[in-house]
Amino acid sequence: MKTTKTLQxxxxxxxxxxxxxxxxxxxxxVFKKYKGLFTVVVIGIVLSALAGVIGSMFIQTLIAxxxxxxxxxxxxxxxxLITALLYMAGIYLTGAxxxxxYNQLMIVISQNTMRNIRNDMFIKMQKLPVKYFDxxxxxxxxxxxxxxTDTMLQLLSQGIPQLINLITTMIAVMVSMFILSPILAGCTxxxxxxxxxxxxxxxxxxxxxxxxxxxxxSEVNSYVEExxxxxxxxxxxxxxxxxxNEFAQINDRWRDASFRAVKLACTIMPIMSGxxxxxxxxxxxxxxxxxIFGVAGTSLAAVVAFLPISRSFIMPINQFAEQxxxxxxxxxxxxxxxxxxxxxxxxxxxYVTLVKGKEVNxxxxxxxxxxxxxxxxxxxGTLTYSLLQGNVELDHVDxxxxxxxxxxxxxxxxxxxxxxxxxxxxxxxGKTTITNLINRFYxxxxxxxxxxxxxxxxxxxxxxxxxLGIVLQDVNLFSGTIAENIRYGRFDAxxxxxxxxxxxxxxxxxxxxxxxxxxxVIDGDGSSLSQGQxxxxxxxxxxxxxxxxxxxxEATSSIDTRTEVLVQKGMDSLMQGRTCFVIAHRLSTIQxxxxxxxxxxxxxxxxxxxxxLIAKRGRYYExxxxxxxxxxx
Numbered sequence: 001m002k003t004t005k006t007l008q009x010x011x012x013x014x015x016x017x018x019x020x021x022x023x024x025x026x027x028x029x030v031f032k033k034y035k036g037l038f039t040v041v042v043i044g045i046v047l048s049a050l051a052g053v054i055g056s057m058f059i060q061t062l063i064a065x066x067x068x069x070x071x072x073x074x075x076x077x078x079x080x081l082i083t084a085l086l087y088m089a090g091i092y093l094t095g096a097x098x099x100x101x102y103n104q105l106m107i108v109i110s111q112n113t114m115r116n117i118r119n120d121m122f123i124k125m126q127k128l129p130v131k132y133f134d135x136x137x138x139x140x141x142x143x144x145x146x147x148x149t150d151t152m153l154q155l156l157s158q159g160i161p162q163l164i165n166l167i168t169t170m171i172a173v174m175v176s177m178f179i180l181s182p183i184l185a186g187c188t189x190x191x192x193x194x195x196x197x198x199x200x201x202x203x204x205x206x207x208x209x210x211x212x213x214x215x216x217x218s219e220v221n222s223y224v225e226e227x228x229x230x231x232x233x234x235x236x237x238x239x240x241x242x243x244x245n246e247f248a249q250i251n252d253r254w255r256d257a258s259f260r261a262v263k264l265a266c267t268i269m270p271i272m273s274g275x276x277x278x279x280x281x282x283x284x285x286x287x288x289x290x291x292i293f294g295v296a297g298t299s300l301a302a303v304v305a306f307l308p309i310s311r312s313f314i315m316p317i318n319q320f321a322e323q324x325x326x327x328x329x330x331x332x333x334x335x336x337x338x339x340x341x342x343x344x345x346x347x348x349x350x351y352v353t354l355v356k357g358k359e360v361n362x363x364x365x366x367x368x369x370x371x372x373x374x375x376x377x378x379x380x381g382t383l384t385y386s387l388l389q390g391n392v393e394l395d396h397v398d399x400x401x402x403x404x405x406x407x408x409x410x411x412x413x414x415x416x417x418x419x420x421x422x423x424x425x426x427x428x429x430g431k432t433t434i435t436n437l438i439n440r441f442y443x444x445x446x447x448x449x450x451x452x453x454x455x456x457x458x459x460x461x462x463x464x465x466x467x468l469g470i471v472l473q474d475v476n477l478f479s480g481t482i483a484e485n486i487r488y489g490r491f492d493a494x495x496x497x498x499x500x501x502x503x504x505x506x507x508x509x510x511x512x513x514x515x516x517x518x519x520x521v522i523d524g525d526g527s528s529l530s531q532g533q534x535x536x537x538x539x540x541x542x543x544x545x546x547x548x549x550x551x552x553x554e555a556t557s558s559i560d561t562r563t564e565v566l567v568q569k570g571m572d573s574l575m576q577g578r579t580c581f582v583i584a585h586r587l588s589t590i591q592x593x594x595x596x597x598x599x600x601x602x603x604x605x606x607x608x609x610x611x612x613l614i615a616k617r618g619r620y621y622e623x624x625x626x627x628x629x630x631x632x633x
Contacts, residue, residue: 033116034109041109042164044102049168051095052312053176058088102161110156114149121145121340129346130441131401137222144340147217148333155330173313180306184287188310191279195272195314216254223250276314283310346461352376352454354388354463372467372548374454388467389417389452390548390579392438397447399437406445407433408602415595417548420580422590424623425599431583435551438581439468451549469547473554475534482511483518485537489544498544505540507533550580587624596620 121144133141170192177185227243287303358370364385366375372388394413400406408430415421423431436442437449440461449456456464469489477485486498493501498518502508510533514520522528529537542550584590591610598606598613598620606618613620 034112037105037109041102041105041161044098044105045161045164046168048095048098048102049165050172051091051098053169053172053309055088055091055095058084058091106157106161110153113156114153117152117337117341118145118149121337124341124343124345127345128343130436132343137219140219140222143217143221144337146221148336151330151333152337155327155334159327159330169312169315173309176309177306177313180309181287181290181303183290184283184303184306184310187286188279188283188313191275191282192313195275198275199272216250216257219250220247220254223247276311279310279314280307283307348461350456350458350460350464352459352463354459354466355385357385374452374459376454376458386452386454388548390467391415391417391450391452392549392579392581393448393450393453394434394437395448395450397437397449398445399433399442400445401442406602408437411447411602411604413597413604415579415581417579419594420582420590420592422582422584422593422596423599424584424587424590424596424620429599430602431599432553435470435553435581435583438549438551439465439470467547467549469542469545469550471535471538471542471550471552475531475538477522477529477534477537479521479523481516481519481521482514482537485522486518486541486544489541490546493544501544502537502540505536505543507536507540510536548578550578552580552582552584554583587620598623 125141174185174189177188223246227247283306284303287306291303353375354372355366355375356368356370357364357366357373359365364373373385374388376384376386378384392413392415394411397408397411398406399408399411411430411434413421413434423434425431433442437444438451438456440456443457451459451464451467478488483495483498486501487493489501490497495518499508502511511517511520542552582590582593590596593609595607595609596613597604598618600619606613606616606620608616614624
């Protein structure tokens, strides 16, 4: 029992620490670039709050020094009263102008801060490892940039100014209350503490529900994104009703989480408003009694002035309570944003880089028009250069996506420069995983991978990937022109080089038939193109990259037989003199490979060229002749 209570206290402390850390991170994000403007905002808030308090305090002076004396004058002179009223109006006008100023500045600060945070998030995403995106839904990631940033914007533009205003007003009001009547001030503070306790108790319970709401929103976004992308599949298989029911369940979870959070938060305002009105009555009763019984230091003017000040004391608490649901939701969203920003980035301890140069008088000299070479610094300060050739060696490699299960076991491959290595086998055998290890999307658990004799852990990832050309089974195109998408292979390529790459890749013919040819604009997923055309663009992009090492993961899987013949000619031309790793289920496309590796359950069970493996009459023979075809994807 004692242990359970200790755990509950520990969890409560952790939640409180997380919330405080979130607020601290937000303040640091604001101060990072807008320290001067935020200082002006704080000054404006303080002056606005003080103007309200001073104006309320002046009521006592107005009654005692200007209004009551008029009753005993035979010829009342209203000039002093008018001057006092103008003075009072000036105080309130100053407060209003300060409020206008700080609200306008806070809009500038909050919008610019959110822009900076969105930029930071996007930059952060570029530095995260592939593993992060493999374990996250796209909709969940998108929620960081939409729902979570919206809630954080509310916190910046409304929550923080109200919090500062609350603190300033409370301090100023407490001072003025004690000046007017220490007795009434003590009663009001006790009552205010009670109100804050009620607000904190109810609001604290709603925080966890708002965190659940933000999670539910990301689930809805993920599902909607999946269904939009898969509408054709949904319609072909008449899956509409099932999708409706699944969405209804996810949407209901969002509704339930929001209902619990908002229901609890919305009870605060009626309670706080009622308690505020009750305080007004209590102050009137106690203050009236003090005046009637002649308690020293208490006058009617002081009581009349105290009433609006007590309302000024309660008003910030009510305002904070009114916004507590937004504050809780914003805190939950902000916490998710800062969680993304604190994710562990892709680690790169490589120091071997890729440079261009040529040999002059027996020494390698870096220059723009030379050949690619590995620049290898050593501990003694010396440098060695070795030409980029494309030799790849996997030496007894083990790898698992999780610690408890190996996906690859004792994989050994020695690909010489210019060789074509084919990887075949059933789905899940580990073919794509091997290529993911070569470009270091993941790091191996045991063994070594060497590139031109250099351990790839020593090569900077950016330079390693610069030497690789990849054509994936799933084609990724981007919004822009055809030419811009091809130039993803090499941004400095000329128009002529782009056209030549497309001719070799087999894309030129269909591009010439498009309305604007290479200037034809396509959307992000290339929906206006066929799957085969999209694949041809991907192949042309890899050809333009002109790298010594090429990875082809089902590069021709979405191309019809006629187009495949054209592309295969271009690919054969491209692969001459280059090291190639080819993953294919169409075994007819890899018969000319120098070596074919057959994988099953993460192990290489057969290796050799086409003729050798056919002669063995083993697993490759079965695959080639269509036996056990159901095991193929």
